[in-house]
Amino acid sequence: MSSLTAAGLAKAKGQGVKRSDLLPYLGSKLAAALVSFMVTLVIGFVLFSLMPADPVRTLTRGRPTSEAQLVQIRLQLGLDDPIWQRFLTFVGNTLKGELGYSWQFQQSVSSLVLDRLGPTLLLTGTATVLSIALGLWLGIRSGWRHGSLFDRIASGTSLMLWSVPTFWLGMILLVAFSVGIGPIPSLLPAGGMSDPSLPQEGWAHVVDVAKHLVLPSLTMVLVVFAQYVTVMRTSIIDEMGSPYLLTARAKGLTDDAVRRRHAVPNALLPSVTMIFMHLGILVSGAITVESVYSWPGLGYLTYEALRIPDLPLLQGTFIVFSASVIIMNLLADVVYRFLDPRVRAQ
């Protein structure tokens, strides 16, 4: 009786330890994320403020501007305020959820970011999902039969495409599918997110956007999917000599089942890390692809901010990008805990 009670207590105590472990784990990760965010805030402000730049002169380059105008614009932009005051305003605004006011677009940074968030996520999200699906599938197959013709073709092709400059590949695809080469006619639009001469709502618009999405997302997929192929292939190869696979085969499982049920789940962890890393940078868009295909995304917005430089816009996008990466890393830590028992045990 007493032993049962002791065992029962121990069991209860053990479960209690597991539950109470999760909260400190989450707490510590959350605290670390907050500290990271605050540090990036400071770094972002300092870095951008140190940039050698004359935003007023660059902004007004296209118009006749008098001395009085230049003074007025500097005043409006707050460029004559001491740096500590600008820093406090920046931190205060950020904590209130305000991202400031763009100098060049004369509107709030948050509205600019929100305007471009949808197109960005549509492009990078589509490309990421396709890259993950294609990359993991090819990686698993290549790793499982490494050295085979399939492996050599898949690995070689993906690595070659990974080495190709994105801008160049984009231009080639643009010429091939939009302009057409030789007997191949123009199949897809050259740029933009939609055809302005068509209605901007309804199914026709959805189809139109899908047409415009094909080339930019295809470019991104072709350049990115090799990472998944390489990581997944390497992980699978690492797992192939493991005794548990021998055991699984000894139990009579088919080759396919051994791969799917045993090898892949264990080989998936490095890819999960990479997926979350990519999810973190989804919102930062893809400057080169957006430039080639005139896609109205956040990546190109950041480039435009850098040209002036439009400090509030730069800082605003920097905050959004940083927060996104930090949140995704935090999620990756949490998901890891569920996927990998070793993390729970630590």
Added chain:
Amino acid sequence: MGTGNSRHKLAALAACALSGSLLAGTALAAGPAASAASASAASQETTLRVKMSGSGVDTLNPFLAFFDGAYDVFAAIYPTLNSLDETGKPGPYLADSWTQSDDKLTWTFKIRDGLKWSDGTPLTAEDAAWTLNLITTDAVAGTANGSLVSNFESVTAPDATTLVIKTKEPQANVTYVSVPRSGIPIVPKHIWESQAEHLKDYKNDTFPVVGYGPWTLTDYKPEQYAKFDANKDFILGKPGFDHMVQQSFKSVDAAVAALRSGQLDYINGVNPTQFKALQADKSLLTIQEVGNGWTGLEINYNARTRTGKKIGTGHPALGDPVLRHAIALATDRQTLVNKVRDGLAVVGAGYLPPAWPQWVWKPAPGEETPFDLDQANKILDDAGYTKGGDGVRVDPKSGKPLELRLGIHSDDTDDAGISNYLKGWLETIGVKLKIQTLSMSALNSDLAKGDWDLLMDGWTTGPDPTFLLGIQTCAALPKDDGTAGNTDSFFCDKDYDELFKKQLTTFDLDERAKTVGEMQSILYKADVNQMHFNANHLDVVRTDTVTGVIIGQPDAQGMYPAQSYAFWGYLKATPATAKVTAAKEESGGSALWIGGAVLLVVLVGGGIALKRRSGADDRE
């Protein structure tokens, strides 16, 4: 069996995954040319599709906008007091006539009667007076165009058809103050009056935007497009198209692809490589306009403030006219035109570009600076710039070697090309160049602080040269505390300043042009702003979809008048008769190829599936 089924599913999945994007693309693609053609055939309405200006639209609020793309939109949807003819001379628009008082301080504009804003409200002189007064009196309203009215004493509208502008000092360029694109757009008072107090926050994005012009703005999506409807009652002529779309392209290569595939009708501004490549395409018309800008070298003329306090880190020897002239002698402008611009430019000399012929100045015969490396070496030798052991000359006054920084724009291929030639030429005369590739903003920052030796620079200008001439005056130097000032090279010359004031108050065009010519002569001889070339503006038009978009006749060299102020071109463009037929043919071809592509994908996918099935059976 189960394994076999899963294999088949996976094989099918594999085929889909490998060909998914292509399949989706081809299935969805009805062909851009086809869609445009069907839309136009169905509605019988025509749309002019042009590339939006490269800088895009920063804001639709005309009191705050700085970017060219925004002024293209304003020129289409808001009226101005005057229009501009092909040579940039003011003509009638809202005002059909104007007179000056004897003391040259009062201008009276007669405003046309019976005009209406797009919402039906009468358009009167009061709208113009309110707009100009707001910019004159309100600092925020003057953000973008305050300098244009800084000499205005008052603007009144005694009646609906009379506008009276009184200036503080006589001002010769009042008829340039409100012109399409480079001047002030007049806005409807009844719409904007309620926004005046919070002008900074007003985005002006309620569509259709109330205005008056050849077009009405019906929709705008940032970084994507601006859509317009034609104003069939426009006073200066009915637009030839029913609609116009200005589409944003971040890369000119993509815009060229869109033009070639039939998604665009006209691109104003391609680079020489694209231009030459497109010349072979029979469906396209490629034309060169006289340039409205210059590309050249700025020399740090001993940077200093208005009180003469020296600032910056410029090389002291650059204050010596001999060294500056040697640099000019060592620059082969014709080679730059041939190699950097592929011959599509005019060798530079005068400070004002050839687009506005009334201001063009050239050095008199015998006064031109030739390309002469021997002469450059000789004048440096004579002035005591001796060469060191490394071949680099030394400034006899400061003892510093002639090692100069050359700042170039990181995003400008012309700068990169020119700098390489300059580096070689200057090395042969004992001047060593260190090329610094910087962003425009960083270059501007260095420029203002005087932290530079040589800079690649470029400016474009509208038909009134006042601002461009003004940045070379002593008044453009910075204050002692480093603020204000918009100088371009720290040039300061009393004679030049006197002439600048004189031309401001010279009302006779020929007399003013003569004064402006004298100013350009001073600049030329000072060798501080060395003009390399005036790049021709290069345009491409689809001849099967549009005609009449190019205004004017070519000269003996085949050069057209400046089209960059596309106001007239967009107004006078009309659809080409061959459009629908050509588009239908193209559409038929597209459908054929789409069918072929889908068939190919199905065959490849099926092949892969069968191959996988056979492989699976073998392993089992």
